[in-house]
Amino acid sequence: MKQLLTGNEAVARGAWEAGVLYASGYPGTPSTEILENLIKYSGVYSEWAPNEKVALESVIGASFAGARSLAAMKHVGLNVAADPLFTLSYTGVNGGLVIISADDPGLHSSQDEQDNRHYARSARVAMLEPSDSQEAKDFMKTAFALSEKYDMPILYRMTTRVCHSKSIVDISEGRTEMPLIPYEKKDKFNPIPEISKKLHSKVERNIKALEEYSNSTELNYIEWGSKKTGIIAAGAAFQYAKEVFGDNASYLKLGFTYPLPMEKIKGFAKEVDELIVVEELDPVMEIEIKAAGIKCTGKDKIPREGELNPDILREALLSTKHQTIDVSDIQTAKRPPVLCAGCPHRGFFQELGKLKDIITVSDIGCYGLAPKDIAICMGGGFSVAHGAQKVFSLSESSKRCVGIMGDSTFFHSGMTSMLEAVYNNSSVLLVVLDNRITGMTGHQQNPGSGFNLKEEPTNLTNIEEVAKALGVKHIRVINPLDLKEVHETLQWGLSFTDPALIITRYPCALKKYSTADKSEFGVLQSICRVDAEKCIGCKACVKTGCPAILFDSTTKKASIDTTQCTGCTVCAQVCPKNAIIKEER
Amino acid sequence: MEEVKNILLCGVGGQGTILASKILANALVDAGFDVKMSEIHGMSQRGGSVFTQVRYGKKVYSPIIGQGSADILVSFEAMEALRYVSNLAKDGHIVVNDYRIQTATTASGKEGYPENIMETLKKKANTYVLDAAAIATKVGTAKSMNVVLLGALAKLMKLEDLNWDAAIAACVKPQFIDINREAFKAGMNAVS
Numbered sequence: 001m002k003q004l005l006t007g008n009e010a011v012a013r014g015a016w017e018a019g020v021l022y023a024s025g026y027p028g029t030p031s032t033e034i035l036e037n038l039i040k041y042s043g044v045y046s047e048w049a050p051n052e053k054v055a056l057e058s059v060i061g062a063s064f065a066g067a068r069s070l071a072a073m074k075h076v077g078l079n080v081a082a083d084p085l086f087t088l089s090y091t092g093v094n095g096g097l098v099i100i101s102a103d104d105p106g107l108h109s110s111q112d113e114q115d116n117r118h119y120a121r122s123a124r125v126a127m128l129e130p131s132d133s134q135e136a137k138d139f140m141k142t143a144f145a146l147s148e149k150y151d152m153p154i155l156y157r158m159t160t161r162v163c164h165s166k167s168i169v170d171i172s173e174g175r176t177e178m179p180l181i182p183y184e185k186k187d188k189f190n191p192i193p194e195i196s197k198k199l200h201s202k203v204e205r206n207i208k209a210l211e212e213y214s215n216s217t218e219l220n221y222i223e224w225g226s227k228k229t230g231i232i233a234a235g236a237a238f239q240y241a242k243e244v245f246g247d248n249a250s251y252l253k254l255g256f257t258y259p260l261p262m263e264k265i266k267g268f269a270k271e272v273d274e275l276i277v278v279e280e281l282d283p284v285m286e287i288e289i290k291a292a293g294i295k296c297t298g299k300d301k302i303p304r305e306g307e308l309n310p311d312i313l314r315e316a317l318l319s320t321k322h323q324t325i326d327v328s329d330i331q332t333a334k335r336p337p338v339l340c341a342g343c344p345h346r347g348f349f350q351e352l353g354k355l356k357d358i359i360t361v362s363d364i365g366c367y368g369l370a371p372k373d374i375a376i377c378m379g380g381g382f383s384v385a386h387g388a389q390k391v392f393s394l395s396e397s398s399k400r401c402v403g404i405m406g407d408s409t410f411f412h413s414g415m416t417s418m419l420e421a422v423y424n425n426s427s428v429l430l431v432v433l434d435n436r437i438t439g440m441t442g443h444q445q446n447p448g449s450g451f452n453l454k455e456e457p458t459n460l461t462n463i464e465e466v467a468k469a470l471g472v473k474h475i476r477v478i479n480p481l482d483l484k485e486v487h488e489t490l491q492w493g494l495s496f497t498d499p500a501l502i503i504t505r506y507p508c509a510l511k512k513y514s515t516a517d518k519s520e521f522g523v524l525q526s527i528c529r530v531d532a533e534k535c536i537g538c539k540a541c542v543k544t545g546c547p548a549i550l551f552d553s554t555t556k557k558a559s560i561d562t563t564q565c566t567g568c569t570v571c572a573q574v575c576p577k578n579a580i581i582k583e584e585r
Numbered sequence: 586m587e588e589v590k591n592i593l594l595c596g597v598g599g600q601g602t603i604l605a606s607k608i609l610a611n612a613l614v615d616a617g618f619d620v621k622m623s624e625i626h627g628m629s630q631r632g633g634s635v636f637t638q639v640r641y642g643k644k645v646y647s648p649i650i651g652q653g654s655a656d657i658l659v660s661f662e663a664m665e666a667l668r669y670v671s672n673l674a675k676d677g678h679i680v681v682n683d684y685r686i687q688t689a690t691t692a693s694g695k696e697g698y699p700e701n702i703m704e705t706l707k708k709k710a711n712t713y714v715l716d717a718a719a720i721a722t723k724v725g726t727a728k729s730m731n732v733v734l735l736g737a738l739a740k741l742m743k744l745e746d747l748n749w750d751a752a753i754a755a756c757v758k759p760q761f762i763d764i765n766r767e768a769f770k771a772g773m774n775a776v777s
Binding site: 165314330336547 | 620648649652653705709710
């Protein structure tokens with residue numbers, strides 16, 4: 001049976017077929033749908049962990065206990081999980097262990113476009129790279145088998161274009177149940193220096209053995225076409241190369257990409273006139289191939305930045321372009337993503353934006369769409385703000401730093417960030433924008449939402465109680481849609497010389513309310529309407545950035561799109577003429 | 586069919602481009618084509634510009650359509666059609682919904698929303714302007730304007746004979762199947 005699946009759907013299917021028993025991860029584009037799909041299959045335990053590090057650690061525990069286990073995360077998530085990864089490389093596994101790294105060349109939804117193929121090399125683990133959905137499914141079985149055979153975690157590198165593109169997958173195979181590999185106490189699970197020295201030798205031996213595997217596996221195959229040009233490619237880049245060159249080149253298509261099949265590459269290079277390495281982002285393969293004394297080209301022509309596509313390759317390698325319609329006279333307005341109509345973050349930023357001498361230090365989430373000065377990484381809002389505040393305070397600057405994170409990012413790595421500010425005591429103002437869900441990635445449960453990945457009720461962790469336990473002395477919980485309350489609480493929070501915490505608590509406008517949400521927040525049943533008689537066209541409402549608010553430049557009147565409006569009333573509260581009225585829907 | 590055909594659907598997050606492309610891809614797979622479809626999730630859900638690329642033929646490699654390569658551009662919103670014109674092949678068709686959605690910058694007056702969009706598009710390529718909301722309302726609900734546009738696309742790509750009834754039934758809730766089938770037919774008729 002054939003079905004059109006995304007890479008993420010296919011990889012979940014493949015893991016299920018391979019008999020995976022345990023899966024954990026933290027949501028992040030483009031990896032999120034992997035676990036969301038895996039949870040639909042029976043016989044697999046899947047969970048959202050608070051962050052990627054603990055996700056991988058729990059997966060390591062599951063593997064040692066004997067289960068085939070899977071961790072899934074986005075590229076920057078693997079940075080968070082890098083600590084256990086490097087030791088896991090030494091300990092090896094019991095049940096097969098696969099780590100999916102979903103990279104984001106082109107930064108469709110990320111703060112950087114790091115190339116995680118480097119991790120395979122530095123952590124000394126084998127790597128597979130599927131180039132479409134069929135491979136995303138099929139390679140999973142190979143990955144688990146290799147992990148068990150070579151006593152090694154397998155890095156499974158996907159990219160946005162493989163994760164989110166749909167292609168046809170044969171799904172006639174079912175699941176192979178894998179019995180647990182019995183747990184036995186072993187030295188390798190306890191990597192003290194004396195043991196680790198031996199383990200490192202084992203790792204190098206296994207990598208050597210995998211070089212042989214890489215040279216012989218059908219995952220690395222040659223497709224002969226014209227021998228004038230030979231192309232080495234993996235992942236999405238292979239598809240682009242095929243698109244551009246068709247039969248006018250020969251291909252060494254790599255599915256098993258670390259260690260590289262250097263003997264196969266040497267043999268291929270001998271057969272072709274010119275060897276080109278086509279890879280997205282860094283010249284990872286190219287450098288190793290050149291170091292092996294094989295002549296090739298690659299990054300001298302193909303850009304190192306951004307996502308590749310057939311156009312880029314065509315221009316870089318063939319110096320040709322498709323003819324296009326002349327668009328030099330066309331101008332369009334930008335359409336960046338914005339905070340949704342009714343977004344509870346809007347009220348908070350409306351008031352924060354009025355304050356002078358404020359440095360807004362945010363992290364990763366929807367609220368990053370609001371104005372901010374600084375953002376580095378998930379959970380970084382408080383600690384980056386703390387460091388900046390210390391320097392401003394020491395230099396007697398009047399600048400005040402406001403550190404911002406969301407509920408999910410607070411639990412991800414914000415708790416230690418908060419502790420840094422408390423322990424080393426600065427006058428930073430801490431804000432958790434608690435919208436009761438992980439918003440940006442499309443509504444995943446988290447430790448503060450009261451539900452798990454399976455949408456079953458679970459233990460709920462309360463942010464203010466955590467903050468109290470961490471030593472924050474001044475804490476207020478407010479409704480961010482009440483602008484007066486937001487304004488007063490900001491003044492209150494900035495009056496201290498030690499860290500104060502504001503928690504703005506209101507569900508995401510797109511969230512499906514739980515019973516607890518309904519009883520705590522009620523259900524928004526109203527909409528807002530502009531009284532055109534009273535509207536003076538001052539655009540105060542438009543400036544809140546709500547996409548439901550329209551402005552007619554001929555009549556100079558605002559109006560509200562009732563299909564989008566949630567009745568949050570932020571616009572009504574900023575209107576100087578009380579021209580916006582709340583009504584029952 | 587040896588030749589690979591390229592379809593580009595664009596619009597604004599929340600307009601139903603993804604559902605329309607899902608129905609399209611389903612019908613194409615059912616007809617025996619190799620199909621690849623690419624869309625970007627994530628930030629684009631937040632009211633940003635969105636586009637889905639569908640490619641079909643005997644064998645498809647790249648999931649992405651390049652510049653000057655789309656056989657048809659179906660835009661769910663007026664200005665978004667302008668944004669993606671450069672992806673259209675010289676002899677390609679445009680189906681554009683006569684429907685405007687302001688952006689954050691045009692609503693606040695920082696940028697102007699382009700004027701005379703339909704005239705500009707007509708100068709660039711063979712353009713079909715549809716008031717998809719009105720057509721959809723006539724058959725039942727404005728919400729099915731995405732399927733009206735899909736009907737127009739099917740007609741212009743000569744894909745009328747695909748099993749659209751089954752593809753629609755596979756992708757929408759049972760209570761909306763009939764209304765969407767009507768919307769699809771109305772879309773086909775709008776460009777004949």
